[in-house]
Amino acid sequence: MFSNVQPRQAAAQLLNFGLILSTAFMMWKGLSVITDSPSPIVVVLSGSMEPAFQRGDLLFLTNRNILQETDVGEIVVYNVKDKDIPIVHRIVRKFGSGAGAKFLTKGDNNVADDTELFPPGKAFLDRTDMIGSVVGYIPFVGYVTIMLSEHPWLKTVMLAIMGLVVVLQRE
Amino acid sequence: MAVSQEKITLYNLADLKNTSDDAIPNYLNSLGFKQSHHLTDVRLGLGYTALALAGACFLWDYKLGFENTKYYTAAAVLLYSVLNGLLTVWIMFVEKGVIYTGTSKSGDTVKIATSTKKNVPQYNLTITTTSKSGKSETIAVSRPFTEWFDAAGHFVALPFQTMLATSIPAVGRLDPQRAQAGQDEKMAAYTPEMLAALVQENSSVARATAETSTTGADTGKKTKQRRKA
Numbered sequence: 102m103f104s105n106v107q108p109r110q111a112a113a114q115l116l117n118f119g120l121i122l123s124t125a126f127m128m129w130k131g132l133s134v135i136t137d138s139p140s141p142i143v144v145v146l147s148g149s150m151e152p153a154f155q156r157g158d159l160l161f162l163t164n165r166n167i168l169q170e171t172d173v174g175e176i177v178v179y180n181v182k183d184k185d186i187p188i189v190h191r192i193v194r195k196f197g198s199g200a201g202a203k204f205l206t207k208g209d210n211n212v213a214d215d216t217e218l219f220p221p222g223k224a225f226l227d228r229t230d231m232i233g234s235v236v237g238y239i240p241f242v243g244y245v246t247i248m249l250s251e252h253p254w255l256k257t258v259m260l261a262i263m264g265l266v267v268v269l270q271r272e
Numbered sequence: 273m274a275v276s277q278e279k280i281t282l283y284n285l286a287d288l289k290n291t292s293d294d295a296i297p298n299y300l301n302s303l304g305f306k307q308s309h310h311l312t313d314v315r316l317g318l319g320y321t322a323l324a325l326a327g328a329c330f331l332w333d334y335k336l337g338f339e340n341t342k343y344y345t346a347a348a349v350l351l352y353s354v355l356n357g358l359l360t361v362w363i364m365f366v367e368k369g370v371i372y373t374g375t376s377k378s379g380d381t382v383k384i385a386t387s388t389k390k391n392v393p394q395y396n397l398t399i400t401t402t403s404k405s406g407k408s409e410t411i412a413v414s415r416p417f418t419e420w421f422d423a424a425g426h427f428v429a430l431p432f433q434t435m436l437a438t439s440i441p442a443v444g445r446l447d448p449q450r451a452q453a454g455q456d457e458k459m460a461a462y463t464p465e466m467l468a469a470l471v472q473e474n475s476s477v478a479r480a481t482a483e484t485s486t487t488g489a490d491t492g493k494k495t496k497q498r499r500k501a
Contacts, residue, residue, distance in 0.1 A: 109312050109316065112320075113312065113316060116319040119319075120323065120356075122326075123327070123352075124356065126326055126330060127326050127329070127348075127353070130329060130333070130345050130349050131353075133338065134345055134349055137342070139338035139339070270286070
């Protein structure tokens with residue numbers, strides 16, 4: 102297989118592999134740009150929004166307010182500083198309007214609202230803390246990523262298999 | 273005669289095509305054709321530019337975050353799709369399966385495109401010869417792979433080169449021996465040399481088959497031993 106491989110042929114094979122990765126990445130970025138969200142697709146990691154969403158549900162977000170402002174009742178995803186896991190909860194209170202509006206959120210399945218989750222000294226969310234509102238979901242599909250993050254060695258195995266297949270197969 | 277050391281799986285059409293594709297530049301370049309890599313180079317250039325752009329986009333996104341760089345990211349996504357579109361157009365409408373372009377010393381440019389149909393073990397060649405005066409001629413040839421692969425999966429160079437020399441006049445002129453051999457074969461009149469070559473070929477096939485059967489027996493033994501253990 103690797104005997105008498107021409108440099109151009111090797112470069113072309115490497116390119117095929119690289120283009121698969123880069124195209125996937127650029128499609129993700131394209132979706133990011135369209136929805137104006139750094140992470141337009143997220144996976145639900147906890148049961149705090151049951152029965153609306155279960156662990157493993159795949160959510161589609163948009164961070165643009167084209168028709169109307171973000172309002173009470175919407176399910177939003179927000180990031181808290183110093184915590185890298187995004188949280189999916191529903192808006193239960195809104196104070197003010199426009200860019201200066203303040204929001205309070207709560208998980209449907211939680212007893213209390215999210216004040217506890219916010220960083221110390223912060224009693225509400227700003228619009229800029231949110232990375233998007235949920236516009237659609239696919240149940241359970243995201244469980245794969247939960248598996249992958251809970252068992253990191255699976256990632257290595259998957260990458261290795263994909264790489265081998267692409268490098269060894271020319272067509 | 274040249275029988276490849278490497279064995280391929282005869283049931284793998286991509287292997288058959290790739291091995292044959294790789295043999296064309298070897299043969300034509302040995303006849304003094306000067307190979308042009310223009311088509312491949314443009315493809316690699318477009319592809320690696322797109323790859324570098326995606327890499328840069330990944331880096332600035334990773335280092336600076338999404339909000340600070342989203343307009344650059346938008347531009348990069350747009351440019352990336354344009355480059356990828358160009359690459360697709362290049363592969364589908366310009367390269368069109370061309371695996372070799374070369375110019376002989378007499379000035380004939382030969383362009384060879386090859387293709388296979390799914391589940392059909394035929395090698396389809398489209399050969400465009402452009403003479404020095406600019407006159408262009410296209411020949412289509414379709415031959416079964418069995419002509420130049422033996423039963424064990426070795427590539428046999430002689431019949432393959434004969435096929436090329438007889439079907440492409442510009443090649444035949446440079447290799448009259450092979451072109452002539454093809455003519456003889458057509459008349460079914462074998463010269464003693466050809467017969468000798470054929471006998472040799474057959475014996476090498478037989479040897480190869482014998483080898484595979486012995487290795488088969490070996491593995492059989494091994495599995496038996498393993499089972500005992």
